[in-house]
Amino acid sequence: xxxxxxRNRHAVNVWPAFVDALASLLLVFVFVLLVFxxxxxxxxxxxxxxxxxxxxxxxxxxxxxxxxxxxxxxGAELRTRIDELTAxxxxxxxxxxxxxxxxQSMTARAxxxxxxxxxLGSQAEEASKLAAAERGRVDLLNQQIAALREQLARxxxxxxxxxxxxxxxxxxxxxxxxxLNIALARKVDExxxxxxxxxxxxxxxxxxxxxxxxxxxxxVFQSELxxxxxxxxxxxxxxxxxxxxxxxxxxVTKKIPPEIDWVLRIDGHTDRRPISTAxxxxxxxxSTARALxxxxxxxQEGIPPKRLAAAGFGEFQPVATGSTPEAYTRNRxxxxxxxxx
Numbered sequence: 001x002x003x004x005x006x007r008n009r010h011a012v013n014v015w016p017a018f019v020d021a022l023a024s025l026l027l028v029f030v031f032v033l034l035v036f037x038x039x040x041x042x043x044x045x046x047x048x049x050x051x052x053x054x055x056x057x058x059x060x061x062x063x064x065x066x067x068x069x070x071x072x073x074x075g076a077e078l079r080t081r082i083d084e085l086t087a088x089x090x091x092x093x094x095x096x097x098x099x100x101x102x103x104q105s106m107t108a109r110a111x112x113x114x115x116x117x118x119x120l121g122s123q124a125e126e127a128s129k130l131a132a133a134e135r136g137r138v139d140l141l142n143q144q145i146a147a148l149r150e151q152l153a154r155x156x157x158x159x160x161x162x163x164x165x166x167x168x169x170x171x172x173x174x175x176x177x178x179x180l181n182i183a184l185a186r187k188v189d190e191x192x193x194x195x196x197x198x199x200x201x202x203x204x205x206x207x208x209x210x211x212x213x214x215x216x217x218x219x220v221f222q223s224e225l226x227x228x229x230x231x232x233x234x235x236x237x238x239x240x241x242x243x244x245x246x247x248x249x250x251x252v253t254k255k256i257p258p259e260i261d262w263v264l265r266i267d268g269h270t271d272r273r274p275i276s277t278a279x280x281x282x283x284x285x286x287s288t289a290r291a292l293x294x295x296x297x298x299x300q301e302g303i304p305p306k307r308l309a310a311a312g313f314g315e316f317q318p319v320a321t322g323s324t325p326e327a328y329t330r331n332r333x334x335x336x337x338x339x340x341x
Contacts, residue, residue: 032109082156089148096141103134191260195338198252205244212241215319218337219245223270223290226334230275232289234297242294245336246301253307264298265309266291267335271328272315288312290334309341 199214206212211225226238234242249264256262268287280286291310299305320327 079159082152082159085148085152089145089152093145096138096145099141100138103138106134191256191262191338191340194252194256194260194262197255198249198338201252202245202248205248206241209241215335217339218335221334221336222329223332223334224329226294227290230277230280230286232280232286232293234293239297242297243301246298246303249298249338250302261341262338263307263309263341264303265311265337265339266294267337268310268312269317269331269333269335270315271331272318273328283314284312286312287314294334294336 195217199219202219203214209225211222213220221238221241225241226234228235253262268289268291270283270287272283275283275286280289288310289312291312295305295308295310298308315331318327318331319333320330
């Protein structure tokens with residue numbers, strides 16, 4: 001009886017200890033699993049943020065590729081943005097590496113929990129699947145980082161090529177500009193030489209006529225020498241003077257090379273006294289009609305029409321001020337200039 005009692009007591013005392021040990025093991029497993037789940041949630045949030053950051057970086061790199069067409073104007077901006085992308089890429093790589101380490105730690109804990117609690121296989125299997133999914137995301141991050149680096153390399157190469165082209169074009173433009181300026185200066189000098197010869201010979205032919213004078217780079221004829229008052233019809237003496245001018249012009253222009261473009265410009269001017277007739281409602285019409293009359297006569301004398309130009313300025317470009325007869329006489333004039341079109 002005494003022995004039986006001892007056996008019953010022994011059975012009753014062992015069972016609670018076993019239950020306590022199992023409960024402790026379950027608590028440890030639950031704790032480890034909770035840490036693992038929280039870690040995965042935190043890691044998932046971080047990796048999602050990295051995905052969004054990489055998507056933004058990819059979008060910015062695409063925008064950079066489009067701006068390369070702006071060549072030198074956008075070169076400085078491209079270099080600045082490439083530096084920013086490189087810095088952000090370095091940060092992202094560091095965060096990716098940290099996330100990878102945390103993932104490895106979580107995976108190790110999951111494997112430990114799985115070995116300690118084989119009877120809870122479904123939870124451990126799910127944890128392993130989550131870890132595998134995170135590994136897949138890390139792999140995707142690695143692929144995106146590699147693609148981003150490749151795009152940055154292409155953008156940098158394209159930028160270098162663009163800057164090289166801009167530099168070469170700038171040198172070429174500068175060289176062309178110098179050559180053009182030299183060529184233009186030569187053309188101007190050549191035309192100036194023929195203009196001087198034309199004026200010199202014309203001065204000899206026309207003599208020291210009081211109604212003809214040289215002002216700067218043009219011959220100035222007083223209107224009374226060529227036209228009656230308020231008229232655009234050439235008088236005989238005016239025709240004689242213009243015939244001499246045409247003959248001198250033909251002699252000189254035979255020497256002008258064909259590549260030098262030139263025109264003989266005829267400018268008509270009046271004094272400020274108004275005119276209002278059926279033929280000439282204003283001084284504009286009168287001054288223009290006189291210039292055209294001279295052009296028509298020079299064409300008859302054999303001057304090519306493409307080498308002639310007519311303009312009327314009315315009373316709006318006077319060379320003398322005041323209301324005296326002398327001022328009116330000086331302002332009524334025809335100016336003839338050998339110039340470029």
